[in-house]
Amino acid sequence: MESIGKKIQVARVKKDINQATLADLIKIDTHRLSDIERGKKSPTWDEINRTAEALDIPVFELIPMTAFNIFNSHFSDKASVNQIQHNFYSDPEVIKSIVDMVKSLGKEIKELKNK
Numbered sequence: 001m002e003s004i005g006k007k008i009q010v011a012r013v014k015k016d017i018n019q020a021t022l023a024d025l026i027k028i029d030t031h032r033l034s035d036i037e038r039g040k041k042s043p044t045w046d047e048i049n050r051t052a053e054a055l056d057i058p059v060f061e062l063i064p065m066t067a068f069n070i071f072n073s074h075f076s077d078k079a080s081v082n083q084i085q086h087n088f089y090s091d092p093e094v095i096k097s098i099v100d101m102v103k104s105l106g107k108e109i110k111e112l113k114n115k
Contacts, residue, residue: 004048007062009037011055025054045101060105063098 002010012022019037023030026047035041043051052059 003039004043004062005037005039008033008043008051008055011057011061012037015055017055022051022054026050045098048101059101063101 012019017025019033020030023033026033027050028047032041036043036047048062049059052062
């Protein structure tokens, strides 16, 4: 499973953008971006959004697919958060951001299906 940092790195390289340029575009320090790509730090939800925008890709392309699979099951929100925390991240803010993002995406998908 690719981490969010690895997904950012792969997308960045695919777009032929170096770390310094992407860091400037998303308004973070180059060292922070390097730490995120290597899995040493977790990006904030705002950083994830700015990264997706800078790379001109949908946000969901940066989120590990297993996070989506967890939410497709019938866990309660608390159980989902605990499952993600166990499997992916130790930063509660990142977990909350993923929960909020997946809920938002779920609503958008339902709206699109109903059109």
